[in-house]
Amino acid sequence: MLALKRQPTISIKTVGPFDLGRLARLHQSCFDDAWSRADLAHLLALPGGFGILARLFEGSLSGIDGMRGVGFALCRVIRDEGELLSIGVGPSYRRRQIGAVLLRDCMERCQRIGATSVFLEVAADNHSAQSLYRAFGFVEVGRREGYYQRPDGSRMSAYTMRSDLDGTTLPEPTLQTCR
Numbered sequence: 001m002l003a004l005k006r007q008p009t010i011s012i013k014t015v016g017p018f019d020l021g022r023l024a025r026l027h028q029s030c031f032d033d034a035w036s037r038a039d040l041a042h043l044l045a046l047p048g049g050f051g052i053l054a055r056l057f058e059g060s061l062s063g064i065d066g067m068r069g070v071g072f073a074l075c076r077v078i079r080d081e082g083e084l085l086s087i088g089v090g091p092s093y094r095r096r097q098i099g100a101v102l103l104r105d106c107m108e109r110c111q112r113i114g115a116t117s118v119f120l121e122v123a124a125d126n127h128s129a130q131s132l133y134r135a136f137g138f139v140e141v142g143r144r145e146g147y148y149q150r151p152d153g154s155r156m157s158a159y160t161m162r163s164d165l166d167g168t169t170l171p172e173p174t175l176q177t178c179r
């Protein structure tokens with residue numbers, strides 16, 4: 001039988017009202033302190049707030065997960081400052097450059113809206129996310145002691161990181177993007 005194998009491609013869509021359920025489920029799969037649909041709707045309604053979803057197309061079919069979204073990012077821009085509020089990729093879709101595509105898209109959108117830099121907070125023990133952020137020019141600019149509370153009651157510090165959107169070319173993920 002003839003098997004047509006296509007490279008996986010990804011497309012980014014802006015989160016709309018019908019995506020809130022999927023967004024909440026993805027958030028829950030990525031974080032201990034899951035944000036509800038209402039929390040997410042509130043964040044997206046804030047001035048300068050926006051969210052994106054990554055959809056993955058593999059072979060001739062995308063599958064229901066791929067269609068609905070396998071990763072997300074939530075951002076806010078106030079005047080010339082962007083803030084990455086949250087980013088996550090479904091556990092079974094990680095290490096395939098989806099996080100990099102999402103981060104790049106967010107940073108480009110922040111820049112288009114007028115941000116000259118993007119800030120974020122990341123747990124001090126979240127080394128995978130820190131590696132991703134460093135690849136996009138983020139550097140530590142502060143530390144918040146005991147910022148996060150874990151389900152077992154323990155506390156974890158956070159680093160504040162910043163990347164300047166000064167025209168430096170952002171890394172180009174290898175995963176092919178379609179519009």
Ligand SMILES: CC(C)(COP(=O)(O)OP(=O)(O)OC[C@H]1O[C@@H](n2cnc3c(N)ncnc32)[C@H](O)[C@@H]1OP(=O)(O)O)[C@@H](O)C(=O)NCCC(=O)NCCS
Nearest residue numbers: 030087088089094095096097098099100122128129131132
């Ligand atoms: C952080 C997260 C979004 C990364 O998404 P991803 O799609 O797996 O990341 P990518 O495949 O795009 O990785 C891009 C780069 O980030 C770094 N990276 C990502 N995951 C990594 C890991 N587990 N270990 C080391 N480096 C990692 C690498 O530099 C990687 O580049 P490479 O694959 O060429 O080595 C994902 O792990 C996730 O959803 N984690 C749970 C939620 C979370 O912690 N969000 C961040 C909160 S601040």
